[in-house]
Amino acid sequence: MPKLSLSEVEHVALLARLRLTAEEKTGLTESLNVILGHFEALQQLDTEGVPPTTHAMVLQNVFREDAARPSLPREAFLREAPEARDEFFVVPRVVDT
């Protein structure tokens, strides 16, 4: 497995929405490479024809009646928000004009 480069770490940090300091980036590059090295062992296993397991207990199509039920009141959630106004969570501008 190829070792992770600093620029790959920066790309992953962007995907993960994490703003890392320079120190954090180098530290993470190192420790991620140690862990990734560990995963080499998995490459040696023969997994030909082995189906993947995403869930240990397989349930399918767990549905309920498509009928409206009471929810918690909106205020219950807005009350705990970092910033809220009227019925909204306040966020910075999303669309650049």
Next chain:
Amino acid sequence: MPQLWELTAGELRAALARGETSCRDVAQAHLERIEALDPQVRAFVTVTPDAALKQAQRWDDARSRGEALPPLAGIPVALKDNFCTTGVRTTCGSKILGDWKPPYDATAAALVREAGAVLVGKTNMDEFAMGSSTENSGLFTTRNPWDLNRVPGGSSGGSAAVVAARMAPLALGSDTGGSVRQPAALCGVVGLKPTYGRVSRYGLVAYASSLDQIGPFARNVHDAALLLNAIARHDPLDSTSAPLDTPDYTAALTGDVRGLRVGVPREYLAQGVRAEIRQAVEAALEVYRGLGAVVEETSTPHAEYALSCYYIIAPAEASSNLARYDGVRYGIRSDEGKDVLSLLETTRDLGFGAEVKHRIMLGTYTLSAGYYDAYYHRALQVRTLVKQDLDRCWERFDVLVTPTSPEVAFRIGEKSDDPLAMKLSDVCTIPVNMAGTCAVSLPCGFHDGLPIGLQVIGRPFDEGTLLRAAHAFEQATDWGSRVPAL
């Protein structure tokens, strides 16, 4: 005359039923013990004394009106701080949630309350359940009641310490790779991970959704069974909840294990497991033979790959689950966020600790384009192999016996520099989560005054046989009755 905090949940129930004490006195006794000991142990993030006394009074009033009481009425309980509890601060051991108070209850929290248990507080944990020592808490470190310079294990270290220190007879934690069983072992208490789907995950803040499961901590198997009775329910709010009825798990505790087929997978006693742990497990197997169980060695050849497999799957799921912490709807918000991207990035950088960032990065990487097949997909295939190993055991065995942790409680700070050393703590517990089946840790000895845990693994949804096996060992020995000298 024993103190109220010395009694188990079962003994408290009996004392309350006989009118020897009141729910209020029981709550008061435990709250006083929390006040006396928690400054040293630091198991609690939030203690809820007023609510606890109020709930206790409510049950006393009901009893004096001649009403029938629910099974855990008046019994103090602590919940790990990743359980949503209405109006009570819930941190998940992280700074990122700030002072957030959930507007709803986790199903397990509501069930425990309906069963009459009295919430005394929320317990400390590794941040977002990522860790094996509770040192990754973004808030503070919890200490092991048996030696305050050592870790209680993790990630449910706070809940384990509460029960070990007799600050409450019952607690709930969550187990994704061993986070109930390993701290139970290090703290000398009983810790059970039910089969995946046995207990609702609704309101349990998610870490790895295909692995997480809520489990009870208690001082003996009977108490654990009482608590399991209260929380093992089908829940329509959790689409992974098993559509099963709840048996009475205490009825399974017959004490009889004659003819019980006990398998011992040799991979779990391999190198890495300390000699004193191995000796304690061998001694436990002798006890089982003496009780009439049939003990035989077996093999689960893919066990050695389960750890790597877990450290691909769990961080991958975590990277997805933790994407929701964005400073928008709950918790802290960075004030450097002039646009959406910087709001997200700076809030998350401020709020998350190092281990959480590490696992998010690892998970994001292994799921990203170009790497998904090599890592994540392959790990899912290896998961199948690990699961098949365990599934095959149930043809020949009723339970499996292994160590819970490869070593006793280590010193605080001892493993902080080595990213791999900490993770090896879970080598015996992880395969159970991968397979989704049930397992329990219970005390089986001491080494230098520190508890050793025995892990018993059971067939999926056969917690009855599992608890019967654990209970029989417990009754034939007496490891759980020692009390830490606090």
